[in-house]
Amino acid sequence: MNAVEIDGLTYTYPGAAQPTLHNISLNIEKGDFLAVIGNNGCGKSTLCKVLNGLIPHFITGTFQGTVLVDGVNTLESDVGELARKVGYVYQDFENQIVRPTVLDDASYSCLNYAFPDYLDRGRAALRLCGLEDREGEYVWQLSGGQTHLLALAGALSLRPDLLILDEPIAQLDPMHADRIYEVLRDLNEHHGKTIVVIEHHTEYIADYCKHVMLMKDGQVRWMLPTSQALQRVDELEECNIFPPQVTQAAHRMRRDGLLSGSGPLPVTVGDGLEAFSALRYTPSPRPVPEAPGGGAAVSFQDVSLSYRSVKGEPHTVFQNLNLEIHKGEKVALIGSNGAGKSTLMKLMVGLLKPAQGRVELFGEPIGEKKAEDLSRQISLVYQNPEEMFIKDSIRSDIAYAMQVRGREGWQERTDALLARFRLSELQDRDGRLMSGGQMRRASLAIGVALNPGILLLDEPTANLDIATRREIMAVLDDMKDIIQTAVIATHDMQLVCQWAERIIVLRGGQVVADGTRDEVFGDHEVTSLVGIRPPEIFTMGQRLDPAALCYTIDEFVDCFREVSL
Amino acid sequence: MSKLMQKLSENILDKFSMDFLRNQVLKNAYGNDDTVIAGLDPRILLAWYLFFGLIPWFVNDIPFLLGCFLLVMVTTILARVAGLVLFLFALGVFAQTGYLFLVTLFFGGDASAIAPLLILTLKVATISLASITVFSGLDPDKLSNGLMWYGCPERLSFSISYAYRMLPMLMEEFQNVLLSYRLRGNPPAHDTFPGKVRYLIYQVKIIMQSFYPLMLNTAKRSRTTVEALELRGYRYAAVNKAVKKIRLSALRVSYNDWLFLAISGLVVAVSVLLSTLI
Known part of the structure; x- marks a missing residue:
């Protein structure tokens, strides 16, 4: 029997003029590991929500055709029954975690569906995801990868036969990404789960998936074994997917x-x-x-810093850190989640003060600078662009810093920036309502508005599909001439290799390697120690x-x- | 002297950073789950609270109030309540009654006003400390289980624990939005006194403005949460009696609970006895 059988499915969202899914018929075999690919807006996520019954039971709309999950017609079933057959992990998985502690969250669904052994089921799910030793912890103590595993455990606890994951590794460093896929493979091979992933990373598809399904404009183009599917280079590239x-x-x-x-x-x-x-x-x-000619742009001298923790001793991030970044350098800051990359950036813009030692910007200690001087010299673009949108349109967001400083010609400069980042058409929209790539471009425009001497970027390509990521990489390349010194914190090794002139590797708050890409990637000791995965x-x-x-x-x-x- | 003042003001500003607030809120909610108070049964504690939160209002007897006050002070210490909460408590209680005393003196009163004010202060303090013990000594989940046992709707208890789950995230986001303003804004110079006042007004304004992006961001993320709650059976649990039963079956009244009630009763009895003797 097939895990999923869909026949003649056409679905239109309420109020939409065009159907999002158009006449889809397909079968997914039991025990398959299927990758669903396609460019943004082709209906991948919608299709997955049809499988778990959210469509049409929770999100209405016009629904035609039949969908059988494990032999059960989703129209005749309800979300509760289907949740025991289909587990779903969202792309923004941290929002699906609703309980404060790990075991609590993993067993929450089972409790709600009134299983008396809900805690055991939760524990079993945690064990499958390798989180068994963390059941008492609070969810905010987990790293990004562990949070994803917890969301997976929460879905697994109801013991569904079909698991759906929407872009499972978009926010994770390569080590955590490998971990997720290893867990998925184990579930698929040893526990008989059927797995469907929406995935852009074709390297992972090639390594782990059995079949690939290409969707375009709400229709299924084809479904093929992985090795055959990835041969179709031209067709994939046409859909903005890169083999x-x-x-x-x-x-x-x-x-x-x-x-x-x-x-x-x-x-x-x-x-x-x-x-x-x-x-x-x-x-x-x-x-x-060329060796950078200028002197030090930023220098850390014996910097120590620790965070307060909820319980017990403060958590030490840096201990006697010494580091210098020179004028004109293009630096990539790499290291696993929690290695101190974001903290280092916050120290550079003076948002955090070191407990000991000092941070200097162009030869002067940061603490003594006026806020106004500081923001002209250095600028930080957050990982999450939404947190940079403080006005109700991106035009006023880009103009804000110049406007409050009464800079001459700020209106012209805003126009120029909008044009440069191809945002002129969207200038009156709220940043939050734009697509991922547009948001990222807007946040970059905000970051360079004051023409800072140093630009810091925190994960500029995280959470983007590959096509948008390429676009942002092109924008960064294009910006090389207008920014002098730039530091990027990232997990994206393709970006590092294409863009950076100097690579600094952080591990547990220590600089463990520092040099050109040849020096860093050529040193196997370093790459295996820190778990860097160079481009394929x-x-x-x-x-x-x-x-x-x-x-x-x-x-x-x-x-x-x-x-x- | 001016150096000291500067250090002091810097210190206070540093203490009241968002980071500190976030830390204190978390500490308050979850940092003390291994205390004696946190180990008690929430039902017992709520019943206890019903007594110490209500009775002092109706009694004007100083020895009795003093006894109750000492007892709740001990329980507050046992609950290891976060410093910020205690500070706010002290500020609240003593600003209120201290100010009344000053007003009394101003309108020609004398030291005889102290006794009635002391009674009021003791009442307010006892009730506040009892609340602090119960609501901050218990972790939110236990508290909501206890409320549910007394028949509060499941929605309320879910909201309490969900709010605590969201708080760290919201505060972090709020902090980041504030930082956006700090990085891009142009605060007025604050080396002179009028400048400092302007700076303060500016900061308050920024804090208020930061709520707007925060709310929009929260609205955006709640789309997923709503769907996930549906998938995770939240709506089924709300109408299913069996779920409530399973959840509450974890509640146990232990030896410690009876001991706690016995000691509380003893203290109350002794203070009543003392007040009749005097």
């Missing part, structure tokens, strides 16, 4: 006649070893980056030739050549 870097590189090389062979394209690094076996590494001369194409190059240091597909294609033996 694994290995596949892209092979596709490009084959198209340009640099790689012979006609078999399927490689989709994982393992496949790549075989497909690229005829290639040899020839280092191509690379421009040596870099790993591919290394596996083919340990001397190869290729960070982008372009570099890979340039450096590896077929040699006739």
Whole structure:
């Protein structure tokens, strides 16, 4: 029997002119691990909400066709019964956690559906997600990855056979992302769960999923085994989905006649070893980056800082930290969640004061600067753009800092910024109501409004789908000339490799590595210690030739050549 | 002297940062779940509160009130209540009655006004401390379970624990919105006295304005929460009697509870005895 059978499903949201889902028919086999892909607004999330009965029982609208989940028609069932068959984890998963402690939240659904053994069920679910030793903790003590696992445990506690996850790893660092997928694989292989993920990261799809379904304009284009699905490079790129870097590189090389062979394209690094076996590494001369000329822009001298904690001893973030960032540098700050990246940024803008030591900005201690001088010298763009929107339209948000300072020509400059970040059309809208990419562009425009000497960006590409992420990366590249010094805290290694000139690796409040990308990614000790995962194409190059240091597909294609033996 | 003043004002500002407030609220709600008071049965504690929250209003006998006051002071210490709450309590009670005393003196009263004022102060203080013991000594979940046992609707008890679940998130977000203003705003210079006043007004204004983005952000995130609650069976639980039964089955009255009631009763009895002897 199939886990899901959908026949002729057409669904229109209340008040919408066009149907969001159009004549969908599909079957999902029991025990499948299915990835649903498609660009924004193609109906992926809507389809998933049809499966758990939220549509049409909770969200009304026009519903046609039949949906059978585990043999039960969702129209004849209700959300409560379906919740025991289908577990759902939202993209903004922290909002689905409603109880203060871990065990409480994991067992909450079971309590509500009146299972007398609700605590045992909660504990069992926590064990499946590897959180068994944290059952007494409060939810805000968990890291992002653990919070996601808790949301998963909450869904698992009702023992559904089908699990749906909406972009499970969008907010996580690579280590936590691996952890989530390992848990999912275990659930799929050893506990017989059928798993459906909405996913943009094709590298993860290639490693973990069995089938891929492409959706476009509310319709299912196709559903294919993963290795076949990822071959369709042109079709995927047309939908703004980018196949694994290995596949892209092979596709490009084959198209340009640099790689012979006609078999399927490689989709994982393992496949790549075989497909690229005829290639040899020839280092191509690379421009040596100029050493930054200026003096120190920011310097930390013996900085120590700790946070108050709810119970017990304060939590120490930094202990005698010494660090200098020079004028004109493009720095990437990397490290796992909780390594101190955001704290370091808050110290730089003077939002936090060190308990000991001092932080200097252009040679002067931060504490002695006036707020006005400070905001002209340094600016911080938050990870969550919503927290930067303090006015009711993005135009007034961008203008705010200039306006209150009475800067001459602020209106013209606002116009120019709006145009530069392609926001002119949207200028009267509230920032919160825009799409992820638009919000991010608006927050960048706000950040550079005062033309700061130093720009700090906290996770500029988190939570974005790949197409939007590319767009933001292009914007950052484009901004290189208008900002002097920039620091980005990020988990996104593709961004690091394309953009940064200097990489600082933090671990537990200590700088464990500091240098160019070759120095950091070439040092296996560091990468394995901190759990950095370089871009896939870099790993591919290394596996083919340990001397190869290729960070982008372009570099890979340039450096590896077929040699006739 | 001016240096000391500066240090003091800096210190106070530092203490009242959002970070500190957030920490205190959390401490108050969850930081003391291992105290004697937190270990008591919420039903017993609520019944206890009914006595100490009501009776002092109707009694004007100083030894009795003093006895009650001493008792609730001990329970407050046992509950390890967060410093901020105690500070607000002290400020509230003594500003109120201290001000009455000053007014009395101003209108020609003398020290004889102290006795009636003392009675009022003791009443207010006893009731406040009893409230603090119960509402901040118990963690929100136990409190809501206790309320539910007494027949309060499930919605109320859910709201209490949900509010506490959301508070840390909301406060963090509020802090970030405030920081946005601080980073981008242009506060008036505050080295002179009028400047300081303007700065204070500016800050109050910013704090009020920060609520607007906060509310919109909260509205946005609650969309998911509402759907998730539906999926997690919140609506089913509200109409299902069995759920209430399961939830309340965890409540147990233990030896400690009886001991607590016995000691409270003893203190009350002794103070009544003392007041009849005097």
